Amino acid sequence: DGGITQSPKYLFRKEGQNVTLSCEQNLNHDAMYWYRQDPGQGLRLIYYSQIVNDFQKGDIAEGYSVSREKKESFPLTVTSAQKNPTAFYLCATRGGYTEAFFGQGTRLTVV
């Protein structure tokens, strides 16, 4: 069953804690992306990777980190430096100059 799997669906973070959001794909797509969505803000690009072992900052990378050790995986770590992390996080992939396919999203809440 091909697709993009994000986990967990819901995540709660305590103040000062780092948390990692998982994104796995079996579509054999080279490019993977992380977007953040806040109410009324649309999708804002955090990080993206177009090839294994390489990634670039997006528009709002501060307080986040990523790795791309395997083609299938692109985890996002929300560090304690991100002061307002409560949001809906979306992982997406693209195979060439085509549309982006999205995972189901992770809703992160600070408690």
Next chain:
Amino acid sequence: QKEVEQNSGPLSVPEGAIASLNCTYSDRGSQSFFWYRQYSGKSPELIMSIYSNGDKEDGRFTAQLNKASQYVSLLIRDSQPSDSATYLCAVEAGNTPLVFGKGTRLSVIA
């Protein structure tokens, strides 16, 4: 900074009417254009893609592109309550990440 602009709405239309959603973009080099539908609490799903000037029809949906005016639109014919959602316009220029508008919230009134 590449920008994609959409009217945030809400756009309210009666059931059976035509809903018209509009999007403008700043990068004249943009080549690929996409419309996504997003239900509340869910991830975006692709409705239409369009790459050349003119109209592209798929069922009740028609995408229209005018590169000279840097304008792309989505028409939904015979609107249904199930079409009520936020519609996101996305634009791409070359091998770069998609840039999304903030979305237009559509409400179809039964």
